Structures are given as structure tokens and as C-alpha cells.
Amino acid sequence: MKHFILSILLLAMGHSLYAQDAPPKDWFHLDMKDNNYMGISSYKAYNEILKGKKPKTVIVAVLDSGVDDHHEDLKDIMWTNPGEIPGNGIDDDHNGYIDDIHGWNFIGGKDGKNVGEEQLELTRLYVYYSKKFKDTDPNTLSRKQKKEYDRYKTIKKDFDKARKDAQENLNRMEGLLDALTELQKAYGKDEFTAADLPEIKAKNPMAGQVIQILQKGGTSAELRKGLQGAYDYYHKNVMVYYNPDFNARKIVGDHYEDSYEKFYGNNDSKGPDSSHGTHVSGIIAAKRNNGIGIDGIADNVQIMSIRAVPDGDERDKDVANGIIYAVDNGAKIINMSFGKPYSWDKKAVDKAVKYAAKHGVLLVHAAMNDSKNVDEKIVFPNDRYDKKGLFGPRYAKTWLDVGALSWKKGEDAVATFSNYGQNNVDVFAPGVAIYSTTPEDTYASYNGTSMATPVTAGIAAVLMGYYPNLSAKDVKKIIMDSTVPLTQKVKKTDTHALAPMKELCRTGGVVNLYRALKLAETY
Numbered sequence: 001m002k003h004f005i006l007s008i009l010l011l012a013m014g015h016s017l018y019a020q021d022a023p024p025k026d027w028f029h030l031d032m033k034d035n036n037y038m039g040i041s042s043y044k045a046y047n048e049i050l051k052g053k054k055p056k057t058v059i060v061a062v063l064d065s066g067v068d069d070h071h072e073d074l075k076d077i078m079w080t081n082p083g084e085i086p087g088n089g090i091d092d093d094h095n096g097y098i099d100d101i102h103g104w105n106f107i108g109g110k111d112g113k114n115v116g117e118e119q120l121e122l123t124r125l126y127v128y129y130s131k132k133f134k135d136t137d138p139n140t141l142s143r144k145q146k147k148e149y150d151r152y153k154t155i156k157k158d159f160d161k162a163r164k165d166a167q168e169n170l171n172r173m174e175g176l177l178d179a180l181t182e183l184q185k186a187y188g189k190d191e192f193t194a195a196d197l198p199e200i201k202a203k204n205p206m207a208g209q210v211i212q213i214l215q216k217g218g219t220s221a222e223l224r225k226g227l228q229g230a231y232d233y234y235h236k237n238v239m240v241y242y243n244p245d246f247n248a249r250k251i252v253g254d255h256y257e258d259s260y261e262k263f264y265g266n267n268d269s270k271g272p273d274s275s276h277g278t279h280v281s282g283i284i285a286a287k288r289n290n291g292i293g294i295d296g297i298a299d300n301v302q303i304m305s306i307r308a309v310p311d312g313d314e315r316d317k318d319v320a321n322g323i324i325y326a327v328d329n330g331a332k333i334i335n336m337s338f339g340k341p342y343s344w345d346k347k348a349v350d351k352a353v354k355y356a357a358k359h360g361v362l363l364v365h366a367a368m369n370d371s372k373n374v375d376e377k378i379v380f381p382n383d384r385y386d387k388k389g390l391f392g393p394r395y396a397k398t399w400l401d402v403g404a405l406s407w408k409k410g411e412d413a414v415a416t417f418s419n420y421g422q423n424n425v426d427v428f429a430p431g432v433a434i435y436s437t438t439p440e441d442t443y444a445s446y447n448g449t450s451m452a453t454p455v456t457a458g459i460a461a462v463l464m465g466y467y468p469n470l471s472a473k474d475v476k477k478i479i480m481d482s483t484v485p486l487t488q489k490v491k492k493t494d495t496h497a498l499a500p501m502k503e504l505c506r507t508g509g510v511v512n513l514y515r516a517l518k519l520a521e522t523y
Contacts, residue, residue, distance in 0.1 A: 023407040025445070028283075028430035028455060029295065031514070032484065037407055039430060040455060041514035042297055045462075049517045055300035055465030060284055060333045060457060061103070061326035063319065064277030066270045067305035068439040069102045071278060073286040073293035078102050079302035081329070095328065096263045103269035103305035104325055106318040107252060110264075115248045116272045117240045118312030121342040121380075126159040127244050155342075159242065166237035173231035176213075179206035180224055191221045241312055248310070259317045259348035262324070269305035274439050277305065279446050280337050282437030283454040284461065293443055294436060297458025297513065300465035304331050309338045316345040319381060320352035327359050332464055332472070334361060335457040336381070337450035339368040343380040350385045357398045362464075362472040364457040366449040367403045367419040371493040374401075375421040382424065398472040400460075400479065404431025404452040405510055411498055414490045418449055420504035426476075427483055428504070429455040429511045459513045467520045474523060482516040483509025 023037060024030070030039035059079050069078045081101055083093025091098045107115040129152035138149055182204045184190050187197065194214035213223060240246050249256055254264035285301035286294050306326055308318040319336075326334050334356065343349070356363055368379050383399035385392070404415035405428045415432050419425065431452030438444045456479065463475045470478070485508055486501040502508035 023433055025435040026294070027407050028434055029297075038405060038409070038413065038484070038510055039407075040297070040459060040510075040512050045514040045517055046299075049514065049521075050462075050466060053466060055462070056468045057300055057302055058298070058333065058461045058464045059302045059304055059329075059331045060298075060335060060461050061304040061306050061322075061331035062277050062281050062284070062335050062454075063306045063308055063322045063326065064280055064335070064337060065309045065311075066105070066268075066272075066274035066277045066307040067102070067281045067303060068270055068274050068278045068437075069305065071282075071437050071439065072441045073290070073296075073437050074278070074281055074303065076287050076290075077285050077296075077301055077303055079304040097265075097267070097325070099267045100269075100329075101267065103307070104265055104322075105268045105271060105307040106265040106321050106325075107307055107310055107315075108266035108268050108271070109251045109253050110266060112266055112268065113251050114266075114268060114271050114307075115251050115310045117236065117246075118248050118310040118315075119243065119246055120241045121313040121315075121340050121344060122155065122159050122162065123242050123244060123246075124313075124344065125155050125342055129155060130244075163238070163242040166234050166242055170231065170234035170238055173227055173234055175204075175206045176210055177224070177227050177231060179204040179210045180220060180227065183207055183210060184220060191219055193219055236311075248312075249315075254317075256315075256317065259320065259345045261317070262321055265307075269307055271307045273311065276309070276337070276450065277307070278439050279434075279436045279444070280335060280450060280454045281305070282443075283434060283451060284335065284458040286437055297455065298461035298465065301458075301461045304329065313340045313342075314338055316343060316349050316381075320345075320348040323349075323352040323356050323363070327356050327361050332361055333457050333460050334363050335454050336363060336365040337448070337453045339366055339379040339381065341370075341377065341379060346380065346386050349381045350387070353381070353383070353396045353399070354385070357396050357472075360472045361398060362457075362460055362475055363396065363399045364453050364460065365399065365401050366453040367401050367421070367425045369404070369417040369448050369450075370419055371417055372419050373421055373492070373494060374419045374424045378424075379419065398476060400427065400456060400476055401425050402431075402449060402453045402456045402511075403428040403505055404447070404449040405429060406432040410488055411491050413486055413488075414493060414501075414504060415447065415449075415452075416491075416493055417447065418452075418493055420493060422503050423506065425505040426480055427456065427507050427509065427511050428452065428501075431455070456511050459511055459516055462513060463516060463520055466517070467523065470520065470523060478516050478519050478523070479511055480507050482512060482519045483507045484512045484515065485509045 027037045028039045029042045030037040031041040286296035288295040288299045306322040308322040383396040403425045404418040429452035434451040435445045489498040
């Protein structure tokens with residue numbers, strides 16, 4: 001949590017960890033040899049390999065917060081259900097979903113209301129087990145029940161610590177804001193720098209901390225913006241994420257205990273805040289060469305919007321149903337820029353992942369942004385099946401896990417926030433300062449493995465469109481086999497120890513469209 005607070009403060013004060021020598025807005029399209037940036041060489045690929053060729057259309061499902069389907073750079077590439085008549089209130093194509101024009105919303109109600117904020121999965125599990133084991137004598141439990149009770153004790157310990165930390169951080173942010181207000185009153189102005197304060201003596205003991213922060217650079221106004229952002233974040237932690245009494249699921253009105261119930265939600269595939277999903281969609285396929293905004297990676301995509309990710313942790317039931325909906329409605333790639341450290345019903349998600357694999361659908365998933373080794377600390381969903389059966393597969397063979405790369409070279413090449421794993425992360429892709437579409441015809445730069453994932457999904461879409469005989473397994477193998485190896489040691493994001501890139505992901509490399517196309521030509 002400490003590094004998160006620092007990041008908020010630095011970002012608001014104009015001193016982002018990545019802002020000192022910001023790259024070009026399109027750096028992730030560029031080529032290492034020609035442009036000196038570790039991009040995916042997409043410009044080079046279109047100019048040298050794909051020029052004059054006609055691809056087949058590939059439907060990419062964005063399982064996310066929603067997509068602004070009216071965005072100037074996305075409206076022409078949105079998937080439109082050919083079997084539905086918009087707005088007639090009838091399930092014309094008989095797929096169980098009424099008026100699913102551009103996709104479906106699994107976190108909305110039949111009355112049109114939508115889930116915005118949500119608890120974290122840790123909180124939901126804590127609530128469930130607290131009720132189940134209330135007043136339980138562990139000595140009376142069977143071996144199976146004892147195992148579940150032990151899980152409850154671990155979850156309770158994690159929940160109590162997380163909620164306590166959130167409350168303490170909230171109190172600290174409130175104290176810093178009060179101290180800043182006192183300094184502003186003492187100085188007689190709202191805007192000042194650390195150099196303006198040598199004579200001021202504030203009674204508030206936290207004023208010294210405020211001055212120390214200001215000495216790193218920036219103004220009092222910029223600091224207030226950062227502190228307020230941190231305060232709002234921890235206030236949401238306390239009031240929503242870690243609040244056992246918060247219940248957004250009543251909006252949906254489904255039978256939540258039934259993980260295999262499919263037909264619930266509404267057709268608002270944009271939702272109340274589609275910033276994340278809109279940004280992801282633009283990276284994959286924002287309209288190329290239209291003279292506005294940005295160029296997405298793929299020029300042959302229709303984006304299917306499946307809303308299943310709220311402001312909080314997604315639910316396994318919605319993820320499973322989102323995957324199944326995507327497969328049933330023709331998606332060949334599913335982008336999943338989300339994850340969490342706890343799972344409610346992994347079996348339901350595993351079943352959906354197997355369904356996607358059986359139908360030749362590639363699932364591209366974010367490694368997440370906790371600066372952790374996910375070989376040691378598992379993220380859900382993942383490609384490992386809990387129950388494989390006597391002869392069943394252990395892993396999903398059409399699954400790619402993606403870490404985030406900065407534009408920087410050498411030991412700082414890996415994004416400071418990215419998870420990594422020699423066994424559980426497959427590739428790295430550009431994921432810092434990625435400029436893309438945001439709602440209402442706007443654009444912004446975001447950081448995250450959430451951005452690296454659609455970069456990879458975009459490459460996959462190009463491969464499937466221009467080489468339609470390739471299977472999802474082929475595409476995965478080509479992307480992995482064509483990565484650009486990072487030969488210099490890089491910093492591990494948790495320990496900062498230098499290590500070969502092979503210790504951070506299976507391939508030891510970064511995805512590259514040009515190299516992938518060259519390899520695809522040999523298939």
C-alpha cells in the first residue's frame with residue numbers, strides 16, 4: 001500500500017515514475033531497430049508485410065467495465081448482433097438475451113440499473129464464512145469441514161488486516177489534508193512550494209510530513225490534488241471494498257448462489273463508467289487511418305462488449321457467463337484485463353475456460369499490477385484447472401498471461417507495478433504510457449498489465465485475420481515463439497534484484513507483431 005500512496009502523490013504532483021522522459025504517444029507501435037523503442041513494430045508490419053492484403057474479420061470480446069460504442073474511434077468497429085432488431089424488446093435471435101446489440105451486461109438489472117462499485121472477493125468470502133461458522137466449535141467439525149474452517153481463519157486474518165490498513169491510511173490522508181490546510185492558512189495563500197515555508201511553524205505535527213513531501217517538488221495545490229485522490233481511494237476501501245455490509249448484487253436480482261444461471265443482466269454494454277473497457281478496446285482496434293485519435297493494432301476487428309467488471313472485484317459467475325456468451329456469439333479472442341487474489345467459484349470459471357478452449361477461442365489475460373511473483377501468489381482467473389479428472393488437461397492450452405513492459409531500456413524495462421512469473425506469465429507487452437480511447441470522444445494514457453493484454457490481443461487478432469487457417473493454439477505459439485528476447489538483466493518488481501528476463505516470464509521476451517507475422521508465414 002505504501003508504494004501506491006507514493007505513486008498517487010507523485011502522479012498528482014507531476015512527477016510520475018514514468019514522466020521524466022515521456023515517450024511518443026504511439027511508442028507501442030514503434031520498432032526497436034528503426035525507432036529505438038521496444039514497441040511491437042506494427043507500423044513496420046503494415047508497411048512491409050500486410051500492405052495490399054485483405055484480412056478476414058475477427059470478433060474480439062472485451063470482458064471488462066463496458067465500452068463506449070459511440071466513441072468516434074470505435075463506433076465503426078463495434079460488433080453488432082446480426083440476429084437482433086434494436087430496441088424492440090424481443091429476443092430475436094433466441095440466444096436468451098434481449099436486444100443484445102453490441103454485447104451484454106452481466107452486472108446490471110432488468111430495470112436498467114447497473115452495478116458500479118463492488119466489494120472485493122476477500123470481503124465476500126469473509127461475510128460468507130463468518131455466517132457459516134458463527135458460534136462454531138472447531139472440535140466438532142469433520143476433516144473436510146475443518147479444512148474449510150482453516151480457510152475461513154486465513155481469510156478472516158487477511159480481511160482484518162486489510163480493513164485495518166485501509167482505515168489507518170484513510171486517517172493518515174485526512175491528517176495530511178488537515179495539516180496542508182493549516183499551512184495554507186499560516187502562509188496566507190493556497191499555492192506555495194517548500195521554498196516558501198522556512199519561517200512557518202505549524203502546530204499540527206503532520207505539517208512536517210507535508211513539508212517533506214513538498215521538498216520532493218511540486219506545489220501545495222498539486223499536493224492537495226494527490227492527497228485528495230489518496231483519501232478518496234482509501235475512503236472507498238473502507239466504505240465499499242472492505243465493507244461487509246455493502247451489497248451491490250441486489251441490483252442484478254439473479255440467484256447468485258447458482259453459478260450456472262445464465263440469463264440475467266441487461267443490454268447496457270457501456271455501463272456507468274466504461275473508461276477501462278473503452279481504453280482497452282482502442283488499443284486493440286481503434287479505427288486505423290481515419291485521421292482522428294489513434295490507430296489500434298488490428299484493422300480487422302469487431303469489438304464485442306461484455307460488461308462483467310465493476311469498480312471492485314468481478315464475480316466468478318459473471319466471468320464464466322461472459323466467456324460463454326462470447327464463444328456462443330462468435331468471438332475468437334477474449335481480452336480479460338482483470339484479476340484478483342481470491343476466487344469464489346473457480347470450478348465455474350474453469351468450465352467456461354474449457355468451453356472456450358474446446359471452441360478454439362484464445363483467452364488473453366492480464367498478469368495484474370501488484371509487483372508480485374505470481375508463481376508464488378496466485379491470481380484468479382488463471383489457466384490451471386482445479387479439477388483435471390483422470391485424463392483431463394491440467395492447463396488451458398489457449399490461454400496467454402501478459403506482463404507489462406515500460407518503454408525504458410536496460411534494467412528498468414519491466415514496468416515497476418507488473419506481476420511476473422517464470423511459469424505463470426507467458427510474455428510481456430507494452431503497458432506503460434499507453435495512449436488510447438476513453439469515453440465521450442476523449443483520449444488518455446493509462447498504465448497497467450490491463451494495457452499490455454490488449455496489445456497482445458491485437459496481435460492475435462491480426463494473425464487470425466490475415467492467416468485464418470491458424471488455430472488459437474497456433475496463434476498462442478506464434479506469439480510466444482516470436483517474442484523479442486531481452487538479453488540484459490532486468491529488475492524484479494518485488495525485490496528489485498536483477499535477473500534474466502527468463503526468470504520473469506516463460507519466453508523471456510516481448511511480443512512483436514512484425515516477427516509474429518514473419519513466423520506465421522512459415523506455418
